[in-house]
Amino acid sequence: MGTLSIVATPIGNLEDITLRALRTLKECDVIYAEDTRVISKLLSRYEIQKPLQRLDAATEAKKADDVIARLEAGERIVFVSDAGTPGISDPGTRLVAQVRTQLPDAVIEAIPGASALTAALSISGIDTAAFTFLGFLPHKKGRQTALKSLATSEIPVVLYESPHRIEKLLEELKELSVRHVVVARELTKVHEELISGTVAELQAHFVAHPDAVRGEFVVIVTP
Ligand code: SAM
DSSP states (O other): OOEEEEEOBOSSOTTOOOHHHHHHHHHOSEEEESOHHHHHHHHHHTTOOOOEEEOOTTTHHHHHHHHHHHHHTTOEEEEEOSSBSTTSSSTTHHHHHHHHHHOTTSEEEEEOOOOHHHHHHHTTOOOOSSOEEEEEOOSSTTHHHHHHHHHTOSSOEEEEEOGGGHHHHHHHHHHTTOOEEEEEESTTSTTOEEEEEEHHHHHHHHHHOGGGGSSOEEEEEEO
C-alpha cells in the first residue's frame, strides 16, 4: 500500500517550505497539484522534476479514484494546492475523505507548513486562545447570516477575502457596527502589511492607498 502526503507549500515566499516537504517532493512518484503551472515554479526553484497531474476542485472526486488506484499499486503520492495548506479553503479534503473511506489501510501523512490563517494570527497581536475560522464567506445565499454571526461573535473571527471584494466586506461590516478589524495583506511577499483599526480607519486607508486594495487578504474581526 502506498502513501499519500498532503504537503503544505509557500503562501508567497518560496523559502517558506520545510526540509521534510522538499524531501517528500523529491522522493515521491507523482505530484497531484491544484494547478501544475503554480507548483512548477516551486519545483524549478528547488530543481525537482516529477510527473505532474492536475487535481482541482472540479476534478477532485474523479482524480481521487486515480490516486486510489496508484496507492493500491504502492506508489508514493503527493498532493499540493496552489498555496499554503491543502484542504484549508482549498482542494484536498474530498481526496483525503475518499482515500480514507475506500482505502482504510493507506497511509495519509500531513507535511505541515505555511497557511495564511496561522501566519495572519501570529502577527495580529490578537488573543488567539479561541477563534472561529470561516474561510471565504458565501457570495450570495447565507452571506447575511454569516455576517451577522461574526458581528456578534465573542471570539475573533478569521476570514479569507479576495482583493476585489475587500471594500464591499468592510462596508458590510460597518453596517453591522463591527468596530475593530485587522487586515493582513500579501503575507510573506514584498508588499506585506498589517493594517489594524476601526472599520472607518481601514476604509480611509484603502482610499488613501489604492494600491493596498491589491493582493491577498486575511481579515480578522475582533469582538
Ligand atoms: N490553503 C491556503 C492556506 O492555507 O492559507 C488558502 C487558500 S485560499 C484559496 C486563498 C486565500 O488565502 C486568499 O484569497 C487569501 O484570503 C488567503 N491568502 C493566501 N495567501 C495569502 C497571503 N500571502 N497573504 C494574505 N492572505 C493570503
